[in-house]
Amino acid sequence: MVSHGDKDGRGDENSRNIAYIRQMLAELRQVALSEGADMLCYLIEMAYVEAGDVQAGRRPRSVFHSK
Known part of the structure; x- marks a missing residue:
């Protein structure tokens, strides 16, 4: 599995945001x-x-920005 962490330590927050987006999409x-x-x-x-x-x-996460 690929790590979702990044330099500023927001990996957990980013993962929660993606999970939230996915949940909202299911409802929509x-x-x-x-x-x-x-x-x-x-x-x-x-x-x-x-x-x-x-x-x-x-x-x-993005096709426009490389890590």
Whole structure:
């Protein structure tokens, strides 16, 4: 597993933030589903999957910034 820590010691806070984002995306997906917004539901699901990959260390946090 890839470490989420960084130079300023915010690794735990960053991990909590990603977990929070993922939780909110799950809730938003349910709202979109109840509204029948299929495309929006799909896009939120993709963001949810991406957040899970970042959380697990399978993807970098940013494709624009290197460590």
